[in-house]
Amino acid sequence: MTDLTELGVAQIRDGVAKGDFTAVEVAEAFNANVAAAQDALNAFIVATPEKAVEAAKATDAKRAKGEALGGMGGVPIGMKDLFATVGVQTTAASHILEGFRPEYESTVSQKLWDAGAGMLGKLNLDQFAMGSSNETSYFGNVISPWRRNDGGNASLAPGGSSGGSSAAVSARLCPAATGTDTGGSIRQPAAFTGITGIKPTYGRCSRWGIVAFASSLDQAGPMARDTRDCAIMLEAMAGFDPKDSTSLDMPVPEWEANLSADMKGKKVGIPREYRMDGMDEDVLKSWDDGIAWLKDAGAEIVDISLPHTRYALPAYYIIAPAEASSNLARYDGVRYGLRDLPEGANLQDMYAATRAAGFGAEVKRRILIGTYVLSAGFYDAYYTQAQKVRTLISLDFKNAFESCDVILAPTAPSAAFALGENVDDPLKMYLNDVFAVPASLAGLPAMSVPAGLNREGLPLGLQVIGRAFDEQGVLNAGLAIEQRAGFVAKPEKWW
Amino acid sequence: MSVDTATVAKIASLARIKVTDQELEAMVPELNGILAWVEQLGEVDVTGVEPMTAVIPNTLRLRDDVIDADPLTGGGIRDKVLANAPAAEHGFFGVPKVIE
Numbered sequence: 001m002t003d004l005t006e007l008g009v010a011q012i013r014d015g016v017a018k019g020d021f022t023a024v025e026v027a028e029a030f031n032a033n034v035a036a037a038q039d040a041l042n043a044f045i046v047a048t049p050e051k052a053v054e055a056a057k058a059t060d061a062k063r064a065k066g067e068a069l070g071g072m073g074g075v076p077i078g079m080k081d082l083f084a085t086v087g088v089q090t091t092a093a094s095h096i097l098e099g100f101r102p103e104y105e106s107t108v109s110q111k112l113w114d115a116g117a118g119m120l121g122k123l124n125l126d127q128f129a130m131g132s133s134n135e136t137s138y139f140g141n142v143i144s145p146w147r148r149n150d151g152g153n154a155s156l157a158p159g160g161s162s163g164g165s166s167a168a169v170s171a172r173l174c175p176a177a178t179g180t181d182t183g184g185s186i187r188q189p190a191a192f193t194g195i196t197g198i199k200p201t202y203g204r205c206s207r208w209g210i211v212a213f214a215s216s217l218d219q220a221g222p223m224a225r226d227t228r229d230c231a232i233m234l235e236a237m238a239g240f241d242p243k244d245s246t247s248l249d250m251p252v253p254e255w256e257a258n259l260s261a262d263m264k265g266k267k268v269g270i271p272r273e274y275r276m277d278g279m280d281e282d283v284l285k286s287w288d289d290g291i292a293w294l295k296d297a298g299a300e301i302v303d304i305s306l307p308h309t310r311y312a313l314p315a316y317y318i319i320a321p322a323e324a325s326s327n328l329a330r331y332d333g334v335r336y337g338l339r340d341l342p343e344g345a346n347l348q349d350m351y352a353a354t355r356a357a358g359f360g361a362e363v364k365r366r367i368l369i370g371t372y373v374l375s376a377g378f379y380d381a382y383y384t385q386a387q388k389v390r391t392l393i394s395l396d397f398k399n400a401f402e403s404c405d406v407i408l409a410p411t412a413p414s415a416a417f418a419l420g421e422n423v424d425d426p427l428k429m430y431l432n433d434v435f436a437v438p439a440s441l442a443g444l445p446a447m448s449v450p451a452g453l454n455r456e457g458l459p460l461g462l463q464v465i466g467r468a469f470d471e472q473g474v475l476n477a478g479l480a481i482e483q484r485a486g487f488v489a490k491p492e493k494w495w
Numbered sequence: 496m497s498v499d500t501a502t503v504a505k506i507a508s509l510a511r512i513k514v515t516d517q518e519l520e521a522m523v524p525e526l527n528g529i530l531a532w533v534e535q536l537g538e539v540d541v542t543g544v545e546p547m548t549a550v551i552p553n554t555l556r557l558r559d560d561v562i563d564a565d566p567l568t569g570g571g572i573r574d575k576v577l578a579n580a581p582a583a584e585h586g587f588f589g590v591p592k593v594i595e
Contacts, residue, residue, distance in 0.1 A: 103575040104567055202551050216550055243568060246553055314533040325510060332511070334588050339581035347591050352513035364512055368503065368522065369529055371510040378496070385536050387546030392539065394547065426525060427532055443550030468551055 004029040005172045009075050009229035010256075012175055016059060016074030023056035023063075023074030027118055030076050033173045034120055037145075040495030043158075043168040045081050045139045046089050047121035052076040055118025062116075070116030071236045078168045078177035081122035082129055083109045083220075084209040088119075092211040093127045093137035096331045096338045096358025106209025107241045108178065108220045115236035120174050123164030127360045128328065129185055129213045132432040134163025135423050136362040144193060144416055145171035145491035149457030153494070156416040156458070159189025165223045166193040170491060176224035176233050180210060182217045183316050184412075184436025187448040190223055191411035191461025194450045194489060196478065197223040198230045201468050202443030203248035205234075206241030214323035215246075217316075217440050227449065227479040231255040234471065250469070258472055261480040264298035268477065269404030273309035274435060276413075282454035283410045290408050290451055290462040293484035294477065302404050306396040311389050312438040317430060318373050318386035319441070324363075325370025331358060365426065394442040401467050406477045409435050411448040411461035435463060445471045449478045450487040459489065496534070497527045 004026050007015065016023045031049040038044060059074040084090050084102035091097040105113075113119075127136040134142040134157060144158040144167055158167040162179035166189035169177050179186035181199035190197030198221050205220040212218065222233035235255055241247045270291065275284075291301055333339035333354030340353040359367070373382035400407065412432055422429040439446040445468070448461035462481055466474035498506070503522050507514045514522070563569030573586055582589030 100579055103572075103578055203553065242556070242558065243565065245555060246549075246551075248551070248553070249556075308539065311536055311539055314536050317529065318533055318536070329511075333581060334590055335576075336579035337581070341591060345591060347593050348511070349513075350591055351511040352508075355511055356513035359512065364514075365522070365525060365529075367510050367512065368506050368526060371506050372498070372502075372526070372530075375506070375509065381496070381537075382533065384546050385539075385541065386533075387548075388541040388544045389536055389539050390547040390550075391544050392541070394550070427528055441550070 005033050007175060008225045009072070009176050009232050012075045013073055013232070016063065017069055019063070023059040024053060026074060027052040027056035027076045030120055030174055037171055037173055037495045041143050041145060041167050041171060042140050043124055043142050043164045043171070043173060044078070044121040045091060045093065045124050048088060048119050052118040052120045055113065055116070059116050070114065071232060072112060073116030075116065075175060076118045076120045077112065078120050078123045078165060078174040079109055080125055080162055080165050080178045080180060082125060082180055082211045083178060084211070085109055085119065085122065088122060090122065090211070091138070092129070093125045093139055094358065094360065094363070095138045096354070098138070098338065100336055104209060107206035107243065108210065108237045111239065112236050117236070123168055123177055125164055126161035128211065128324070128363050129161035129180055129182055130324070130362050130366055131160040132184070132188060132429050133157035133417070133419065133422065134160040135419060136360050138360060141419055142167050143419070145495065146193060146416060146458055147491070147494065154418045157192065157419055159192035159416065161185040162189045162223060166190055166195060169193070169195045169223055169225060171495070176222055176229055178220060178237070179223045180218055180220050181440065182213050183320060183440045184433035186221045186223060187436050187446060187461065187463060188412045188432055190448040191459065192416040194459030194487065195223060196226050196230050196447065196449050197221060198234060198447035198471065198474065199440070199445065200234060200238060200471050201248065201445045203246050204238045204471070206244040206247050208241055208243040212327040214320040215327060216323060217320060227475055227482050228256060228259060230447065231259055231475050253472060255472055255475055259479055260476050261297055261483050263294055263477065263480050266299045266406070267302050267404040268294045268299045269302050269304035269400050269407045271304050271306045271309065271400070271407060271409060273306050274409045280414050282415070283413060283460060286451040286460045286462060287410050289485070290481055293481050294408060296484060297480035304400040304404055304407065306400055306438065308389065308392045308396050309438055312393050312441055313430060313434050315386040315389040315393065316437045316441060317369070318382050319390065321366040321370035322374050322383050323370070325367045325374065328363070328367055331355060390441050393438055397442045397444060406473050407465040408477070409463045409465065411435060411463040415454045415456060415458035415460055439465045444468055445474045447474050447478050449481045449485070451481065451485050452487060453489055497530060498523060
């Protein structure tokens, strides 16, 4: 019998529908992988094997009655622990939310359950999604299943913030997982672990019930093994939600049915500003490979300019912390989460003690930066200036899309780095998202597809950025790359 | 612009995060590193540029003027609201004494 955990979303969905295997068999196979890898990889904060089996039983029962199984029928998934799940601890990988059991379900997770998916567990992440290496979680680092080919066994970062999601999908602990992307948190971890992930247009997926980081940037999206699986899962996740004021009131396209790797008549823009001094040679080579693959698929390659690229990251590190400092003001030790009440403390002391005990160092750093740039006297110099630069970055893309249909760039400036390597230097860590952040600031759909391995045997990702609402164009270019890259590498099992 | 220990202490107090003197000392150079780096935004000519307010053009909606139109966000769920409170008594959130 085939190893069911080697199957992706489409294969599981189709196999369950045809009766090749049952949904319960699939759920149990993945439950076993989750349990076996937990000590070594720490990808999950909470495993919920019973939820996975329960949903699978429901799918099998529906099939027995001849009912429709839903777009994700019989597919067990991992849920990033940033999505509120009713009755199941939801922490954002923070101490301040440890033990928090929501009385409600996030819109995106509910849509997935309605589509027939089941939950294997809540995935680890960087605390409040702030980080690029999954080293800021209160519940410990996630270890990438990948290792360098130098014979050493240095623990590598799975990327962040969706590091539990990326590690779990690449290690075959789940066929797919949810991610969220504020400034690269789906794409960079996908690139680091040789999987596929897409951040849709801002507003496609409801933010309701997702622990907020930077509300004007946060978007949920799928992380899976290939483009088709991402298309299937995004269809289940997306859709208008009146409970999110920035939700797009548009029908959800049939992304899977309309997948096409034929790029004839399409123009692919190569942004010259993304070619930076001192860039990693292997990353440059994979970019050139991507260009050749899209040409082979029939696309015309055009040189484009995004002149404000170098200002995207500093603008992001004003805007995102500003929004975070405001969003995270809600954690006060009164309504939910941790409370630290020192002897004789008044209300203000309690707030300050609770937040000191409940937030990690990176979260505090960003709250302080955000508080500073929003404070009287500095607001215009920092925040307003950053929002103006954001307008210019968005205009750059608008102008570029006059002469091309999609943009091709590397996802990250390097392959996965070792844990601990960047942790003492916040700025160096922030630079990981240099290629990912511009599309976030402009709210555009962007995905990462595996392109190959570097000389160390580690995966590299290519990023496709599209026009607003054109997830199809992004997925199609991703599929064209995927078919030509022939990426089949997976981490050798050591856990 | 750079910050000193007193400024960081002020920001931390505004953000309601208690910091020790030792933490303050460590934070000053970190925050200054980040602030010096974001300073480069000042180079950008933004004459006549409007600050971004909506990344994707959208209109703000009004919900139907109906009480509890959505049971999830409507009323009548006091116990659910209080379920995760660190201290809840008699249907209220409990906090330390505010008025002496």
